[in-house]
Amino acid sequence: MATKDEIGGATQTGQAQQVCAEKTALLNAYEEAVAVVSEALTSLRSAMGVLSRDEYDRAYLRTEELRVIARQKHEALMAHAITHRC
C-alpha cells in the first residue's frame, strides 16, 4: 500500500516514476484474471464437439462470467491510475 508520503512526495524530476504498490497489485490481479479467461477459452475450445449442447452452453456462460471479472479488474486498474495519478 502506498503511504501518504509516497503519494505527495513525488517532487523529483527526470527520474523513473515510483512504482505504486497498489497499482502493481491491481495489475497483477488483472493479469491473473486474464490468464484464467485464457485457460477457460482453451478448455472451451477442446470441449467443442465433446460436451452436449447444454453442457457446452453452461461452460460458455462460465467463461463469459470470467471475462466480466477480468474486465472489472481492468476497470479497477484504470480507475486507480486516474484517481491516484500514477
Ligand SMILES: [Zn+2]
Ligand atoms: Zn497508485
